[in-house]
Amino acid sequence: xxxxxxxxxxARMVQMLLFVLPLGIVVALSLLTRGDYGGxxxxxxxxxYRRLFDPLYALILWRSLWMAALATGLCLLLGFPLALYxxxxxxxxxxxxxxxxxxxxxxxxxxTYAWLFLLRDTGLINTALLKVGVIHQPLxxxxxxxxxxxxxxxxxxxxxxxxxxxxxERIDPSLAEAAADLGAxxxxxxxxxIAPLAGxxxxxxxxxxxxxxxxxxxxxxxxxGGRTVMIGNLVQNQFTTARDWPFGSTVSLALIGITGLxxxxxxxRAPVDAL
Numbered sequence: 001x002x003x004x005x006x007x008x009x010x011a012r013m014v015q016m017l018l019f020v021l022p023l024g025i026v027v028a029l030s031l032l033t034r035g036d037y038g039g040x041x042x043x044x045x046x047x048x049y050r051r052l053f054d055p056l057y058a059l060i061l062w063r064s065l066w067m068a069a070l071a072t073g074l075c076l077l078l079g080f081p082l083a084l085y086x087x088x089x090x091x092x093x094x095x096x097x098x099x100x101x102x103x104x105x106x107x108x109x110x111x112t113y114a115w116l117f118l119l120r121d122t123g124l125i126n127t128a129l130l131k132v133g134v135i136h137q138p139l140x141x142x143x144x145x146x147x148x149x150x151x152x153x154x155x156x157x158x159x160x161x162x163x164x165x166x167x168x169e170r171i172d173p174s175l176a177e178a179a180a181d182l183g184a185x186x187x188x189x190x191x192x193x194i195a196p197l198a199g200x201x202x203x204x205x206x207x208x209x210x211x212x213x214x215x216x217x218x219x220x221x222x223x224x225g226g227r228t229v230m231i232g233n234l235v236q237n238q239f240t241t242a243r244d245w246p247f248g249s250t251v252s253l254a255l256i257g258i259t260g261l262x263x264x265x266x267x268x269r270a271p272v273d274a275l
Contacts, residue, residue: 023256027211030249036242048250057234061254064231067145068213070153072160075209076202078098078153079160083201084194087168097165100158112222119147119223141226151219156212160205167201168194206268209260230256 027028030048032040051057086096103111118124121138129135141147171194179189217232223228231251238248 013021024196026249026252028066028244028251030247032246034244034246038245040245040249045246048246051247052250052254057251059233060229063229064214064258067149067152067228067230068210068216071149071156071213072206072210074149074153075157075160076206079157079205080195080198080202083161083165084190086165087171097162100161103158109157109218111155114221115147115151115154116142116222119150142178142223143227145228148220148221148228148230151223152213152216154225155216155219157210159208161202162197163208167198167204172199187259203266207262214258215255 029040031044031046033043033045033047035041070129077198078217082100084098086093089096116123120126123139123141126135126138130138175193175197176189179193180186214230215232216230217236220228220230220233223234231254234249235251237254238244238251242248
């Protein structure tokens with residue numbers, strides 16, 4: 001072995017222990033049979049993989065994909081203008097970035113519970129609207145797809161803002177000025193000059209939002225109230241309530257496969273700029 005291989009040996013051992021070995025265990029569990037009292041036992045079978053194509057689980061996967069995609073789109077729609085504003089804020093950039101990062105100083109669970117107190121029937125929003133006479137009965141703001149989507153956008157919006165801001169900050173301002181001198185309107189400059197140049201940051205932000213949104217289980221569980229089941233909730237339920245470890249492992253592998261494919265496509269699209 002060369003000196004280079006000796007230096008890489010500790011990193012490879014850590015990779016084996018923390019990634020390859022656990023993944024191998026999950027693969028092995030997915031090929032076993034659910035025990036009479038839960039868990040996993042022999043014989044070896046592919047029954048869990050056949051169950052994965054059941055229309056019920058396909059519907060859950062589809063709901064997870066479109067919810068994650070919609071949350072990513074909304075984060076981009078809200079995050080790009082915010083990141084553009086911060087990049088042009090001059091001496092106030094540091095303060096505005098700190099405000100974006102500020103929610104991370106508090107537990108994600110606590111922030112989610114705060115939304116529960118705001119959106120429930122006796123929460124602040126419904127109480128205020130009832131008192132001013134805008135509504136006569138509480139609005140169904142909680143325990144639906146809209147509440148879950150709100151929670152996902154709120155939770156992962158900073159993951160969109162930060163990489164987009166990093167990309168926008170590297171753009172030479174003279175390019176926008178040149179476009180303006182040639183007669184381009186501000187919206188056209190943003191859409192046809194700034195956005196393409198910030199493409200690597202946009203791709204990175206979309207990836208950082210879509211992947212955790214796809215596997216989210218806390219937000220759908222709390223803000224969906226069990227009515228909005230996503231693939232993360234399915235995995236959690238199979239390992240805890242149903243105690244069907246083989247099927248839970250199979251769903252986990254399907255989720256890993258989807259995220260791995262997205263990473264592969266992303267790295268092919270922007271192998272250097274976005275990293």
